[in-house]
Amino acid sequence: LPKGVDGFDLIDGVWVAEPRFALPLSLALRQSLIDVAGSKLAQEGQQTKMEMVYAYLTGPRFRHRIDAIVERFTEMQSDLDRERKTMMRLWAKREEQLRGVLDSTAGLYGDLQGIAGRAMQEIESLDVLLIEGKSQAAE
Template identity: 35%
Template sequence: MSEAMPKDLERMGLVEGVWVCSFQEFKGLSVALREMVVRLHGAYKSQENKADKMHCLYDYLTGQEFSQHVQGLVENFMALRKNLAEEKQAMQKLWAKREKQIEQILTHISYTYGSLEGIAGLDMPALPALQLPNG
């Protein structure tokens, strides 16, 4: 702190590695410098044991435990894929069977109605669903 600031310095600043400030600027500079020290400490702290952590991570990734976890995930995925394919095939078979049954029912209805229409003639009410489209 200085009452007489260096000629080339109007406000606080760094002069040859030393912070120079007025009495009024002292509190602000103190807070700023403290914050810088805290952040610098945090940066150093985050780098602490970094090599050890990287070594542990490498050992885990190349070890048996991680390999078993990934293998388990792959096996479960493959089982799910197989089950889905089997269910899809079974449903397609079931749908094809039902479609055939529906077609057979419609065919029987058409034959039955046609036979009745042949017997009753024009007295039989028309069913639009069984008529040919006008075109």
């Protein structure tokens, strides 16, 4: 080994090593070469791929894809709005039917109280429903 080299060293771009370090040094150099080759392979075609992506983004295919996505989204939004209006109409109808049933039940209860007088027991849940029905009707 040259003077001043203890074990191994890089001298003028050449690795110099004692025989006992030859195998570990060769394994390290081999792995470095594999890593460099992998990096070069990964970079190979990168410019071409970037150009292809740019061409796609600025071309008509990309615009058509985006147009199709927006069109489907708009259709979905329109369907949702239609469904919401239909459901609100059905809920309003159902609410009116429930109020009618409640009013009829209250009327029946009142008629029976008029006939039976105090002999008829109070139905608290019906009183609560009548109060809630009146407060909701006022809203």
